[in-house]
Amino acid sequence: MLKRIFSPATLIVLLVGLTGIGLVLYAWRLPPFTSTLEMTDNAYVRGYVTVLSPQVSGYVVEVPIKDYQRVTEGQLLVKIDDRTYVQKLAQANSTLESQKAALANSHQQEVSANANIGASQATVDSAQAALKQAQLAAERQQNLSRSGAGVLSAQEQSAAELEKARAAVAQAQAQLEVSRQQLTTIVVNRGSLEAAVTGAEAAVELAKIDLANTEIHAPRDGRVGEVGVRLGQYVTAGTQLLAVVPSEVWVIANYKETQLAGMQVGQPVAISVDALGHRQLRGRIERFAPATASEFAVIRSDNATGNFVKIAQRVGVRISIDADQESAKDLDPGMSVVVRVDTSAAPENR
Structure with missing residues (x-):
């Protein structure tokens, strides 16, 4: 009788069932798989990307810089016929x-x-x-x-x-x-x-x-993006010429609202950078967004409908990157990262 109950087929079914239950409990972070480590891959490197445009009209007579070139504050980027x-x-x-x-x-x-x-x-x-x-x-x-x-x-x-x-x-x-x-x-x-x-x-x-204003200079140290202006081109006020990207960067991690419990400003953060072979960087929580991402959307959702389905919203978390890291200089705005925050860690005051 016991041989029939614990036959190999029955054991396999039980094992598959227990494995499935275990995966569900792990995915939903339910006991015994509860963890204080909150992770999200909805995170990106951000920076001050400044798009430069002229305030006067005229023909471009000089473009002394190239794509992705490093520039210093005050350096001439574009000159218009004066x-x-x-x-x-x-x-x-x-x-x-x-x-x-x-x-x-x-x-x-x-x-x-x-x-x-x-x-x-x-x-x-x-x-x-x-x-x-x-x-x-x-x-x-x-x-x-x-x-x-x-x-x-x-x-x-x-x-x-x-x-x-x-x-x-x-x-x-x-x-x-x-x-x-x-x-x-x-x-x-x-x-x-x-x-x-x-x-x-x-x-x-x-x-x-x-x-x-016939001379456009770099507002800060950094690197230029793709130079869109060409020699001899006629430009007007507001024409986008190029962008300057300073070296200062940070991370915006979009966490689900259900993951925010226990997060505090100053807590240490582990950052894995996709473009750097998943190299690990250190950072800390700097501040939280004042509203969920859906509130800043161009077309806001209207939940006052009869077929409402509750969806967990995401809240932006700004994370500063510790400067004393060699790999920090290799970060560029737009890179994808994976962020992990231990909500049980004590905040660091710096």
Whole structure:
């Protein structure tokens, strides 16, 4: 009877069944296969890939770099024909000098207007002195007329001279007011001249910026990607010319939300790099994404449907790479890696 129950076929079926159950328990990390080691192959090396574009239009006259070449900060990458922008700068400088000359002329006009005011004031003083003299002469003739010794023609002449002196005073005072108004006009108009000078100075600075933008330099040390611009090509503002990739890299590991329990900032991480023959590198958790990857998708999913199926979402984990490793310099953005985090490990404060 026991021989029938434990026949070879029965044993094989039991063994296959137990193996299947064991694989399921292992895949779902259920007892006795629970582990504090969380692993994901949904992880990639990332870096600051800077795409360079011109801010001005023109023909490319110089491309002194090649594909994948290492460059240093400030190194010339692309040069655009600058003859038009040199002339625009000269034109802006000429306009600025013209506006400055107009402003200087305004100051000279102010000096002249002040001199005219002084001359007009002197004319008023002279006219008032003549008026006083004419008044005294008229009074003498009136006194002579009362005593009977005066001559009618002399009295009439003195009266006329008095009226003439009064008119001269009024004319001199009017001319003085005209001179003062001319000074006010000059001072008021100076505001527009000063604004014109400021605008011309801004135009010069803009022309200098445009001229400087005809040369595109490396913003940081690194390597260039494939150079897409060619000698003689006409480019416009926003045209993608090439990309500069600095040496600073890190890893983004997209863990399932069910794997995050126990993960903390500072915990050590083991990184296996596919492109380096699965060579192991060390790192540590730097920070967690503020939302799951689905929240950043262009087309967001709508789970408010009748046939809803729960799917574990993934959360990005940024991992810094320890710098004291020889293989770290061989990492390039976009490489695939496998990341392992021991959630039982204590965080490292560095």
